[in-house]
Structures are given as structure tokens and as C-alpha cells.
Amino acid sequence: MKRILITAAALSLACAAPAAAQVAALPPPGAGMTAYAPFEHLVGRSWRGTGTKDASVQDVQRWDWAVGGHAVQVVHSVNDGAYAGETIIFRDKDSGAYIFHYFTSGGFHSTGTIRPTGPGAFEVEETIHGLDGFPPMRSTIVMGADGVNRSRSFKREGDAWVEQGGFDYREDPGAVAFMPRMGTSATGDGDAPVTLMSAPAPRREAAASAGPLDLTRRVLRHVDEPGQDVAAYVLIRNGDPVADELISVSCACAERVELHRIDRSGPRPDMVSDPAWSVPGRGELAVRPGSPLHFMLIGYDPAKARDGRVPLTLTFRTAGTVTADFALTDDSAAGWAAFD
CATH class of the missing domain: 2.40.128.20 (Calycin beta-barrel core domain)
Structure with a gap:
């Protein structure tokens, strides 16, 4: 071997x-x-x-x-x-x-x-x-x-x-x-197994990138009924010192996808649809559960999912377009944390 x-x-x-x-x-x-x-x-x-x-x-x-x-x-x-x-x-x-x-x-x-x-x-x-x-x-x-x-x-x-x-x-x-995961090795008294890493394996996903932008922690909330509005999340890291912008997201699984932001500046929270989001140079754009940001898939069709994943296409002003699979999850926060 x-x-x-x-x-x-x-x-x-x-x-x-x-x-x-x-x-x-x-x-x-x-x-x-x-x-x-x-x-x-x-x-x-x-x-x-x-x-x-x-x-x-x-x-x-x-x-x-x-x-x-x-x-x-x-x-x-x-x-x-x-x-x-x-x-x-x-x-x-x-x-x-x-x-x-x-x-x-x-x-x-x-x-x-x-x-x-x-x-x-x-x-x-x-x-x-x-x-x-x-x-x-x-x-x-x-x-x-x-x-x-x-x-x-x-x-x-x-x-x-x-x-x-x-x-x-x-x-x-x-x-x-x-x-490879670190597992066990035989050592010590009687060659007893010693655990080298006991934490559960993190969720794994295919790599996705557009130029210097890496897209990880790609999750989408699972629903069974068609026609619902469903939120998706992603972490975008920029390895270039120059900022970029996410200008659109699309999916064959939905009527349209909007860049939603929760605005809490007024007396009550308001949902705003932004035209673009900045990805800072040498920084990251965290579209994460619990944050003000999420992708909203309007009129989502769960029948378009395959093997627990749905492909979304993200377009950036400088880096261009990338299509990446988003993993379905019943709990968005838990799905995001599963990559830790």
C-alpha cells in the first residue's frame, strides 16, 4: 500500500x-x-x-x-x-x-x-x-x-x-x-488505544472559489413544502487585499434570490433587500445564522435538491461567477456550527 x-x-x-x-x-x-x-x-x-x-x-x-x-x-x-x-x-x-x-x-x-x-x-x-x-x-x-x-x-x-x-x-x-481524521494509536500499558482526537468530524463540503474568494459553510434550511421562502448562508473569505462585491445570487430551485438584511435601526426590525454586499480585502463576509444577513430564496422548490444539496450561483463584481452546492439542514445554526 x-x-x-x-x-x-x-x-x-x-x-x-x-x-x-x-x-x-x-x-x-x-x-x-x-x-x-x-x-x-x-x-x-x-x-x-x-x-x-x-x-x-x-x-x-x-x-x-x-x-x-x-x-x-x-x-x-x-x-x-x-x-x-x-x-x-x-x-x-x-x-x-x-x-x-x-x-x-x-x-x-x-x-x-x-x-x-x-x-x-x-x-x-x-x-x-x-x-x-x-x-x-x-x-x-x-x-x-x-x-x-x-x-x-x-x-x-x-x-x-x-x-x-x-x-x-x-x-x-x-x-x-x-x-484523514486523527484516530487512535496503540501505546502505553498493554498497548491500550489512546485517542488522539475525540471531537466529532466536522461537516465536509466540496471546495468552491471565485478567484481569491473562498466559499465555505454553505447551508440552506430544509423544508418539504414547495413555494416557501427559505434562507441560505455562507462564509466568503477574500485572500486579496482589494475588496470585491457580491452582486447577485441565483438558483434554478427558486423564483429569485434576494440579499436580505435585517434593519434594526427603527422602532421595529425591518427586512431590507440590498443590491450588493462588500467582501473586504483580506477579510470576510459572514452570511451566518443569527446575523442580520441571509440569502432569501423566494418560492423555493425542494424537489430541485439532489443528494441533500442545492446548487446556488453567486456572482461577484471582480472575481466573476461560481456555482456551489449548499447542504440542506433542519437547523441552520447547527448546520453552520457542524463545520467547526
Whole structure:
């Protein structure tokens, strides 16, 4: 199993052409998203990979902007959290190269360089740290015209690079890279199990983002009768120093969605429909239960829900549009707190 997990680790961020490919033309070095143009087709998307040697091994990747668009983050997990890791890809200012550091749940980490070799193609050179005797690795992948990222890993054996296996990745918007839970370990008198983490697992959701904006804690109150007005909630974090605005929300499950705010400035509370809400730079917009803010789905149709979720589309003035699933909950406050 360790051999499979290491192979998955080496493929967790690869996107490359054949191993001897030349380096492609790069965008000019600089800060911000434009410096990461070769990765734009991956960022903001989730991918599910099937092992080429063992189809029972599934690897899910989620690519997102990090450090407010000044880096790229890849989170991946094998077989729903049996093993997982996180990678930060950064543009080195001096050399202009894309360097990365990969951290794993297996107790080891790796460093290396990602070289674009063509449109949608990369080559990864990787050094494993924390595993004795493990040689340097190389990973490649070719994104086909069918949109499949066919990745392969290679290990140095003598003067040759020998293929170790690979994954075929297809975009899967609903895929979630689950992180392993800390469980129990055997230690102490009689090897009695010791609990490392006893708190319940938090609610998990697929990552959703629009540029530097991350959308989490997405919940919507569950009702059975159609035609009701239903509230939804979300936490929006802005990794960019520049503020943005949420200017609209829509859903095929409702006649319309309004940005509602409870105004308590008068003698009695009043419900106000706002045209937009600000997302502060390096801050957050908390549309949370108990706050004055909520999305109001007018004329909600519960039959549109699938697998306990409803997709809402949020449009921001600068970051653009993102569609994300909102989880149904009988208790909005409890549903929000379940992410803790």
C-alpha cells in the first residue's frame, strides 16, 4: 500500500508532457495570478483520478488560488482520506521557476520544480524527504483533447526512468478531497488505544472559489413544502487585499434570490433587500445564522435538491461567477456550527 500512496503523492500535482520535453515559454515573472497562467485550466476545479494499475485506487485533487492569488494550492486525497496531502506552488522570483513544497499525512514531504512543457502540460522533478532510500522521482501527464489528464510517474533505476504507474484524471465538480481524521494509536500499558482526537468530524463540503474568494459553510434550511421562502448562508473569505462585491445570487430551485438584511435601526426590525454586499480585502463576509444577513430564496422548490444539496450561483463584481452546492439542514445554526 505504501508503494501506491507514494505514487499518488508524486502525481498529486503533475501535469506534464513526455519526460524529455523542453521547457515552454513562460509568462513574465511577477506577483499575482498572471504569473501562474500555465495553471489556469486547473485552478478552481476538482479532479478525480483512477489508478492505471489498480482502478480501486482513487485520487481526488482540488486546485485553488493561495496567498491571495500569489501562489497555487493543491489538496488531494486517496480513497476518501486513507492518505492525503497539500501542495503549495510558488513562482521563484530569482529564477522564474515554479517551485513547490508538498506535505503529506504519511509523515514525509517533498520538494521540487514544475516545468511547463506546452499548453496544459508540465513536467515535475521531485525529491522525497523523510523516506530512507527513496530516489528522486519524475511525473508527467498529457491533457488529451477529451479533457482527461493522463499522468504517469517514473523512478530512476540506473540510467533509465522506469514508469511506476499513474492516474487518469477527469473533472468532477462534486469531488471532495477528504483529509484523514486523527484516530487512535496503540501505546502505553498493554498497548491500550489512546485517542488522539475525540471531537466529532466536522461537516465536509466540496471546495468552491471565485478567484481569491473562498466559499465555505454553505447551508440552506430544509423544508418539504414547495413555494416557501427559505434562507441560505455562507462564509466568503477574500485572500486579496482589494475588496470585491457580491452582486447577485441565483438558483434554478427558486423564483429569485434576494440579499436580505435585517434593519434594526427603527422602532421595529425591518427586512431590507440590498443590491450588493462588500467582501473586504483580506477579510470576510459572514452570511451566518443569527446575523442580520441571509440569502432569501423566494418560492423555493425542494424537489430541485439532489443528494441533500442545492446548487446556488453567486456572482461577484471582480472575481466573476461560481456555482456551489449548499447542504440542506433542519437547523441552520447547527448546520453552520457542524463545520467547526
